[in-house]
Amino acid sequence: METSENKLNRIILKIQHQQPEIEDSAGLTDDIMQKVRNLPRTKVPKTLIWFRAVSGTAAVFLLGLFMAQPDVHEVMASKSGQALLHFTKIEIDSSCFQNKKISQRNLLESYACYLQKNAIENNRFKNIKQSSEN
Numbered sequence: 001m002e003t004s005e006n007k008l009n010r011i012i013l014k015i016q017h018q019q020p021e022i023e024d025s026a027g028l029t030d031d032i033m034q035k036v037r038n039l040p041r042t043k044v045p046k047t048l049i050w051f052r053a054v055s056g057t058a059a060v061f062l063l064g065l066f067m068a069q070p071d072v073h074e075v076m077a078s079k080s081g082q083a084l085l086h087f088t089k090i091e092i093d094s095s096c097f098q099n100k101k102i103s104q105r106n107l108l109e110s111y112a113c114y115l116q117k118n119a120i121e122n123n124r125f126k127n128i129k130q131s132s133e134n
Contacts (some may be wrong), residue, residue: 022028
């Protein structure tokens with residue numbers, strides 16, 4: 001008597017060795033495609049349509065507000081006391097920042113000048129280091 005596991009393995013091997021062939025494979029493909037085309041179409045809920053319309057309108061409105069915003073890229077240092085405190089705390093010794101009156105200080109321009117001076121100093125130190133290595 002065979003065990004049930006051996007029977008199962010023998011049946012699985014028989015099934016694996018059988019190679020079924022389809023008589024009309026093109027007809028079967030056409031039949032499947034026709035059934036797919038005939039499936040009922042699901043309708044999109046009306047709430048989703050309204051949500052799309054409202055969110056699209058809101059996006060266009062916000063984009064318009066963003067584009068119509070005035071060009072304010074000058075931040076006066078006198079209006080931003082916290083930023084001045086930050087400059088004071090890190091002790092920036094920059095002639096760009098110190099030689100101007102408070103009403104003429106532009107925080108971004110002063111910081112850009114400070115960064116340029118740092119870049120110049122870094123390049124000078126890099127040149128000194130390279131010349132000492134050679």
